Amino acid sequence: MNITEAERDAVYKTIFSRRDVRREFKSDPIPQAVLERILLAAHHAPSVGFMQPWDFITIQSPITKSAIKKGFLQAHHESLEQFEGDRQNQYKRLKLEGIEEAPLGICVTCDRSRTGPVVLGRTTKPEMDLFSAVCAVQNLWLAARAENIGVGWVSIIHDNVVRNALKIPENIDIIAYLCVGYVDSFHSTPDLERAGWLPRRDVKSAIHHEYWQEPSFD
Known part of the structure; x- marks a missing residue:
C-alpha cells in the first residue's frame, strides 16, 4: 500500500506539530471512539520479538489524580534542589504537568516477562522491550x-507513587504517566524552547557519516 503525497505531508505535519502539553487542557471529555483509535495506534507500535509488552491504564478519578499530583509535587521539590542560581529560578517558573487539569490520564507499562524469558531480539540487548514500550x-x-488532542508526559514523579495509586504489580515496569485531553491551542514551538530553557539543536549536528565524530563548528 503506497502512501500518497497528501498522506505523507499529514504525517510530517503531525510529527512537527506534536507538543508536550502542560497548561492548555480543556475539560471536554474524549469520546470513547477517539480514545479507542488512539490506543489502537499505540498498540500497533513496533515491538521486539513481537512481544507487545505494553499495557495501558486510563485514569479519570479525581482522587487518583490527586494522589499522582501529590507525588509530582514531592518529586518537583526534590528536583528543584538539584538546580542552582538562575537555573533554579527559571525551573520554578516552568509549568511541568497538567495532571488534574487534563480530563484523562494514561499510564503505559511494560511487562518484561511477557512471552517468556527468551525473546527474539532481546537475547543480546535485554532492554529492547523497554524501548518497544516507549x-x-x-x-x-x-x-x-492527529486527533487534535494534547499529551503531556509527567516524568517528575517516583514510580512507587504511580505504582501505589494505580495498584500496579511489582513485576510490571512503569514507562510513562501521560496527561491527555483537548487543548485550547498548540504552540508553534515547544514550551522549554519558548521559555529559553534550551534551543533546538540543528539537525546537522546530530548526523554522522560512516563513523562517530564530534560536530565541527568551523
Whole structure:
C-alpha cells in the first residue's frame, strides 16, 4: 500500500506539530471512539520479538489524580534542589504537568516477562522491550495529535507513587504517566524552547557519516 503525497505531508505535519502539553487542557471529555483509535495506534507500535509488552491504564478519578499530583509535587521539590542560581529560578517558573487539569490520564507499562524469558531480539540487548514500550508512547502521542488532542508526559514523579495509586504489580515496569485531553491551542514551538530553557539543536549536528565524530563548528 503506497502512501500518497497528501498522506505523507499529514504525517510530517503531525510529527512537527506534536507538543508536550502542560497548561492548555480543556475539560471536554474524549469520546470513547477517539480514545479507542488512539490506543489502537499505540498498540500497533513496533515491538521486539513481537512481544507487545505494553499495557495501558486510563485514569479519570479525581482522587487518583490527586494522589499522582501529590507525588509530582514531592518529586518537583526534590528536583528543584538539584538546580542552582538562575537555573533554579527559571525551573520554578516552568509549568511541568497538567495532571488534574487534563480530563484523562494514561499510564503505559511494560511487562518484561511477557512471552517468556527468551525473546527474539532481546537475547543480546535485554532492554529492547523497554524501548518497544516507549515506541507505543510515541505512537499514542502522534495519534493523539492527529486527533487534535494534547499529551503531556509527567516524568517528575517516583514510580512507587504511580505504582501505589494505580495498584500496579511489582513485576510490571512503569514507562510513562501521560496527561491527555483537548487543548485550547498548540504552540508553534515547544514550551522549554519558548521559555529559553534550551534551543533546538540543528539537525546537522546530530548526523554522522560512516563513523562517530564530534560536530565541527568551523
